Amino acid sequence: MGKVIAARLIRLIATLLAVTFLTFSMTALLPGDPVNAILGVDSVRDPEVVAKIRADLGLDDPFFIRYVNWLGNTVTGDLGQSYITDQEVSSTISQRLPVTAQLAFMAIIMALVLAIPIGVLGAYKQGKWQDSTTSAGVQVALSVPNFIVGIFLIWLFSVQLGWLPASNWNRISNDGLIENLKTAILPASALAMTQMAIFSRLVRSDMIATLQENYILAARSKGLSNPFILIRHALRPSSLSLMTIIGINFGALLGGTVIIETLFAIPGIGFRLINAINQRDIIVIQGITVFIATAYVVINTVVDLLYAVIDPRIRKA
Numbered sequence: 001m002g003k004v005i006a007a008r009l010i011r012l013i014a015t016l017l018a019v020t021f022l023t024f025s026m027t028a029l030l031p032g033d034p035v036n037a038i039l040g041v042d043s044v045r046d047p048e049v050v051a052k053i054r055a056d057l058g059l060d061d062p063f064f065i066r067y068v069n070w071l072g073n074t075v076t077g078d079l080g081q082s083y084i085t086d087q088e089v090s091s092t093i094s095q096r097l098p099v100t101a102q103l104a105f106m107a108i109i110m111a112l113v114l115a116i117p118i119g120v121l122g123a124y125k126q127g128k129w130q131d132s133t134t135s136a137g138v139q140v141a142l143s144v145p146n147f148i149v150g151i152f153l154i155w156l157f158s159v160q161l162g163w164l165p166a167s168n169w170n171r172i173s174n175d176g177l178i179e180n181l182k183t184a185i186l187p188a189s190a191l192a193m194t195q196m197a198i199f200s201r202l203v204r205s206d207m208i209a210t211l212q213e214n215y216i217l218a219a220r221s222k223g224l225s226n227p228f229i230l231i232r233h234a235l236r237p238s239s240l241s242l243m244t245i246i247g248i249n250f251g252a253l254l255g256g257t258v259i260i261e262t263l264f265a266i267p268g269i270g271f272r273l274i275n276a277i278n279q280r281d282i283i284v285i286q287g288i289t290v291f292i293a294t295a296y297v298v299i300n301t302v303v304d305l306l307y308a309v310i311d312p313r314i315r316k317a
Contacts, residue, residue: 005305012301019293020074024067027286035059053083057282070286079287084279089287092272099169100261100268104253106188108246111195118196119203120230126208134200142197147259150190154263157186167265187264191257195249202245206238213237247303251296255289 035053053059058066073080079089118138122131158166164186170179210216211234219229258270265271269288276284 008301008304012297015297016294019297020071020290021067023286023289023293024070027282027289028063028066074287074290079291080283082276082281082284084276084281084284089284092284093269093288093291096267096269096272099171099266100254100257100270102184103188103191103257103260103266103268104250106184107191107195107253108250110188110192111199112246114192114196115199116203116235119200120207120235122200122204123207123211124226124230131204135204138197138200141193142201144193146190146194147263149193150187150260150263153186153190169264169266183264183266187257187260187266190260190263191253195253198245198249199242202241203238206241207234210234210238243303243306244300247299248296251292251299254295255292 035050058069061069070080077090079093081088082092085092118134122134125131154166157164164182166186168183170176170183172180207230216229216233219233224233255270255273257266257268258274260266261268261271262274269292273285273288275281276288
């Protein structure tokens, strides 16, 4: 077990170094001068102000010197300060992360609530009409982009029925849980549709293989009920791949809610990243990108370590 943890941590550090280098490289290679984005192309230039901005951003230093300095600050939690809003990037992330994390968490939970029963039913009734019906529904959910689902939900529940708001975000701390859920349910549902389709397909395929195992046949020969066999004996060993995908998709949702946050005018990380890209706010782009990438890698490392808890064979390896 100790070797497994050590190997995962070494891989985590190497991946984070690669991610930070690529993030810094891509933003540094963007065309144009960041000073133009900060001051404006047509603005009157004060040489002292330009020199100060270039010095603060390290634009006159060699590339690797800038990278090492930026990496050192990032490791200590200093992601820099936006020249556009004068706000610390770390403060921007801390204010907007709960919004995006709530959307991602709600989307994963909603997807699992639907996906596990659908996947188990499809596996148990393999080849029958129940399997064909659920597979067709999953295929439709997988084929429709989440922003199309979002537009449909807005049209149905906001425009036609008037039950839920079409945009904006109510924070729990300011407006309470009920008002928060009213603004979160539609975007979370739009995100959950694709996740539900992925999860249910994975559960179905893994469950079909698990139901062919000898210990399942032994459980049936003992007269155990089918629901007990499916939940107690088949679902747990079939959840390893599901855990991996949950970790991967949750990390991806932290940075992949850009379109949905824009569609519903939600003040999350993705919406702020889009604004930073439009404003060419390099410091914010670098900070948010490296944070999302770090969260993604760390979450997947934690999922890898949880394998040992679920499957003792990995712990003994």
